[in-house]
Every structure is written in C-alpha cells, then in structure tokens.
C-alpha cells in the first residue's frame with residue numbers, strides 16, 4: 001500500500017493485462033457477521049482484507065468470537081446468538097457495513113456496548129435505524145449528537161408484535177441491519193415496513209441472498225414489506241467464497257474503456273467476478289457499455305477494452321449503483337457532450353459529501369460541472385488544449401482517490417496528483433499497485449530523479465528517502481556493480497581487462513532482487529556482503545570496464561516503472577537516464593565523507609582509521625573521475641548540492657522542493 005503524502009501519476013497511455021481483484025466489502029462484512037451470529041464453524045474464502053473488514057473482525061473478536069485467519073481465509077466459530085462478552089467499546093472506523101448491522105445485532109442481544117468511529121462516522125446518519133430499533137424496545141442512547149454515532153447500547157425489553165417501520169430513503173443499510181439481526185429474536189414472524197422510497201435496492205438483494213445462504217428465507221412484498229419468518233435460525237453454510245468487489249472492478253472497467261491501445265488488441269481481464277455477480281454494482285457494466293466500453297464475460301471473469309471513442313455522454317438514474325456511479329463521473333471527462341448522473345442524494349452522506357467533492361475535483365481538469373441536491377452534470381473540457389490538471393484532494397474517501405486516478409489518461413498528457421493515497425485502505429489497500437500492473441505509458445513519461453555523486457556523499461540515504469516519500473521505485477546502481485563484482489570474484493574471474501568479456505556476459509544474466517532493504521543474488525541474501533569495503537573496491541574495478549557497464553544498462557532501464565524512479569549512482573544523469581527531469585549531483589568535502597564512513601564502520605564494529613579512509617576515498621574519487629567509460633561528473637543540467645553542512649532531512653527537503661518546482665500542480 002502507498003503510504004506517501006501524495007502520489008503523482010504520470011500521463012498514462014494504454015491498459016492491458018490481467019488482474020485479480022480483492023473480495024467484496026459488502027459481501028465480506030455481511031458474511032463475517034452472519035458467521036459470527038450463527039452456531040458452528042464457517043470457513044470464508046477470499047475475504048477482503050481492508051480497514052472496513054478489519055474493524056468488523058476486531059469487533060467480533062472483542063465480542064468473544066473465535067476467529068482464525070490465514071491469508072484471505074477466515075474461520076469463524078459462531079457465537080450461537082449471544083456475545084460471550086456483554087460489555088465492550090467497539091471502534092467502527094468509517095465502515096457503514098460494520099456499524100449499522102452490529103448496532104442492530106447488539107441492540108437486540110443486549111449488554112452494555114459503546115460504538116464509535118472516525119470523526120466522519122459521527123456525521124453519518126444512523127437515526128432511522130435507531131428509531132426502528134427503539135420501536136422494538138431496544139435501549140440505544142446517542143452519546144454525541146442526536147441521530148449520529150457514537151452510541152451506547154443497553155439491555156432491551158423486546159416487544160415484537162407490531163410491524164417495525166424503517167425509513168429507506170437515506171441508506172439501505174438500515175434495512176439490511178434489521179434483516180440480518182432480527183432472526184436472532186424471531187420466535188414469531190416479524191414484519192418490517194419500509195417508509196419512503198427505498199434507495200440502493202441491489203444492496204438489499206445482496207442481504208437477502210446471503211441470508212438465504214445462512215438458512216434464512218425472508219419473504220418480501222415489493223420493496224415495502226419484508227417478513228422474517230417465525231422460528232428461523234441461522235445455519236452455517238460450512239464454506240463460502242466471497243466474490244471480488246464489483247465497485248472496485250469499476251475502475252478497471254473504466255480504464256479498459258478509456259485507455260488507448262497501441263495494438264488494437266489490448267484489454268483488461270478482471271478475475272474474481274463475472275456478469276452474474278450477486279453485487280448490484282455489476283450493473284456498472286451496462287452504464288460503461290452505454291458510454292462505449294466493450295465488455296465480455298464468463299464464469300468469474302470480465303474482459304474490457306475500448307469500444308466507441310470518444311465515449312458517449314449518458315443521462316442515467318444511478319440510484320441502483322451509488323458507489324460505482326462515481327467512476328462514471330470521471331469517465332464523463334472523456335465523453336462527447338454532457339453526462340448527467342441522477343438520483344444520487346445518498347452521495348452527500350457517505351465518506352464525504354461526494355457530490356460537492358466530485359464537482360470541486362472535476363473542475364480542476366477544466367470540466368464544467370453543475371451540482372444539485374441529488375444530481376451531478378459533467379461537461380468535459382472542449383479540447384485537449386483546454387484540459388488542466390491538479391492536485392486531487394481525496395477527503396479521506398477511497399473512491400475519490402480511485403476514480404480520479406483515471407484522469408491520468410487525459411489527452412493533454414498531464415500528470416495527476418492524488419493526495420493521501422492511503423485512504424484507499426478502506427476497501428482496496430493495494431489499489432495503486434494493482435493499477436500500475438495493468439496500465440502502461442512510454443518510458444519517457446515515467447519520471448526519474450537521478451542522484452549522482454562520489455562515494456560516501458550520502459546519495460544512498462538521500463535516494464532511499466526520496467523514493468519512500470514519493471512512492472517511487474529505487475535503483476541503487478552502485479549495488480549492481482557491487483553484486484557484479486561479488487559474483488565475478490566468487491566465479492574466480494579477473495577483475496580487470498582480461499576478465500572483461502566474461503564479467504560482461506555474467507552481468508547480463510545476473511539474477512538480482514531488491515526486496516525492502518535487502519539485496520538478493522541467485523536466491524541468497526548478500527546485503528551485508530556487498531557493503532563490505534573490500535567489495536566496494538572490487539566494484540570500483542569492474543565498473544571501469546566499459547563492456548560491463550553496457551551489459552548493465554538494460555537492467556538499469558528496467559527499473560523505470562510506474563509511478564517513477566529515484567536512481568542513485570555515478571552516471572545516472574549522464575549516461576543511463578539522460579532525459580531525467582531532475583538530476584542532482586551530490587558532493588561533500590573529503591573530510592566530511594571520511595568522517596561519515598568512519599562513524600558507519602565503527603558503529604558496525606569494524607576497526608579503521610580516519611586517515612586511511614580519507615586516502616581510500618580520494619584514490620577512489622580520482623579513479624572514478626578519470627576513467628574513460630562514464631567518468632564521474634555532474635550532468636550538464638544537474639543541480640549541485642554540497643551537503644557537507646546539511647542534515648539528511650535538509651537535503652531531502654531541498655530535493656523535494658526542486659522536484660515540486662517542476663510540477664504543474
């Protein structure tokens with residue numbers, strides 16, 4: 001997961017490849033709760049692992065449920081209708097699918113429970129559910145603002161004879177909560193009557209479908225009246241597989257529809273759900289097709305590619321697909337004409353006021369947006385030249401972050417900044433990694449920051465920190481030479497001109513991996529070994545051999561991957577990435593560098609002297625600067641930084657400021 005302050009998406013061009021999506025949030029949280037309420041053991045496969053499911057799992061564990069997790073498989077020993085723990089404080093994050101059904105279940109079972117969430121959760125309404133539960137004799141108090149979490153739940157005095165009325169026009173999750181919890185107390189049949197127009201109906205279908213998998217057959221008359229049958233009891237299905245998330249699929253369906261294809265045959269294949277999904281958001285496909293997407297499907301897969309281009313504008317009632325409809329609003333940027341998405345008032349009470357947020361962020365690209373109480377209307381920029389770009393504020397709303405990543409396909413080829421990308425953790429922690437695995441762009445669009453400089457100038461530390469703050473890949477090119485030197489020495493090759501051909505051959509076939517802070521060669525960890533002074537000297541020798549340098553060029557280029565690269569070395573800016581948009585040449589006095597290295601070695605328990613280190617450094621500088629193949633020197637367009645008197649933080653901030661100065665946002 002990207003945990004940076006922002007991620008800058010380079011202009012994207014094509015899309016193609018296969019992706020397996022994580023499990024459905026709506027299904028995962030429902031089946032976790034149902035498995036906990038019933039008796040016996042349930043094994044759930046492909047469960048979503050995200051903030052929303054973690055709060056549900058943590059709550060169930062606190063309530064005394066025995067849960068074992070292995071990867072995405074969760075085995076739950078049901079509570080059999082009563083929590084083992086009757087007193088608890090449960091933190092629900094911002095998960096509507098956790099707090100609403102749990103409120104209903106705990107209020108019916110009784111105890112002393114506090115339910116709270118993040119500040120936004122305390123602005124999301126729950127009054128309609130509380131009103132319904134109070135009709136049944138449940139004890140629920142608002143401990144903050146009336147109508148909103150946090151809540152205190154006490155011991156009920158149940159009266160179940162009269163039909164329960166619940167409003168359905170703010171969120172369908174209130175009805176879902178009652179349907180899932182009432183079987184706990186349904187000694188007699190219990191009738192629920194929906195007051196007002198029921199919104200987001202397909203989510204009720206998911207609820208009914210999953211209740212049926214747990215042995216509860218709800219009878220319904222239209223969308224107005226639901227009956228929980230007398231004497232019904234949850235029965236574990238034993239094993240259940242969770243489909244991939246249809247709302248998460250919308251971003252990839254849209255990418256397939258928007259992305260140009262160089263060959264005409266590229267498509268995105270999505271694994272984990274098919275057109276027969278039980279999730280309502282699967283009907284996003286129809287909307288995407290109406291806009292021009294080409295979609296085919298089979299059992300458990302979807303395949304999408306560009307159909308009509310530019311996309312066609314649509315005018316659509318989106319009440320049945322409230323979450324995926326946000327993706328349509330961004331697709332509208334690529335459509336000819338004005339797209340209107342209607343009947344989406346519920347957007348205003350979700351993770352943020354989504355109508356206001358979408359309008360504000362879409363305008364950053366030059367779109368004309370009209371918003372109303374329950375609709376949004378998007379007219380794209382008139383021509384590529386009218387496109388602008390911006391830094392997208394994400395309001396701690398995962399869907400804003402995910403859907404605006406699609407703006408990186410803009411015809412003006414602007415990069416797009418997404419702020420606080422980790423907000424995707426609510427439902428899709430690895431969203432950006434997944435996106436980068438199926439979208440492509442020309443290498444020249446992928447930014448590289450080169451950090452070159454002499455030995456012990458601190459470039460490794462600087463480069464690593466830049467990469468981690470920007471969410472970029474890291475190339476430690478010095479390590480490649482060190483690994484080559486190590487492998488050559490291990491193979492008994494001469495580290496001079498006589499061994500040049502053999503070392504170059506070997507270098508082209510090296511099996512190298514950088515994993516976290518570790519370096520691996522042929523399946524063995526060599527992190528410490530390649531950092532030894534002796535290996536450093538050998539690296540300096542092999543790096544003077546021009547055929548070895550050539551052999552390592554393709555390998556170094558392969559590190560230029562989305563969303564960007566920080567490359568640390570000696571010829572990154574001059575030879576390997578001459579087109580890099582930012583090149584930094586780092587220096588520090590020999591005195592300073594010798595002292596830094598001295599401290600490093602002494603702290604690792606390696607005895608040495610300052611004088612000998614300084615002499616080695618100067619010898620190495622002289623050799624690196626005078627070699628005929630790629631001598632160490634600043635690129636013409638490099639910015640020089642002498643960090644003798646700068647802290648690491650100051651150096652990092654200086655480079656980040658230079659980088660920011662080059663951005664269009």
Ligand SMILES: O=C(O)C1=C[C@@H](OP(=O)(O)O)[C@@H](O)[C@H](O)C1
Pocket residue numbers: 025026027096097170171172173176199200203322323346
């Ligand atoms: O029941 C569910 O799983 C959901 C219902 C919908 O909410 P509303 O019913 O509040 O529209 C949807 O937006 C949410 O992401 C998940």
Ligand SMILES: C=C(OP(=O)(O)O)C(=O)O
Pocket residue numbers: 094095096097323350351399427
């Ligand atoms: C509205 C959403 O979430 P929640 O389940 O918290 O309502 C959503 O995921 O878009």
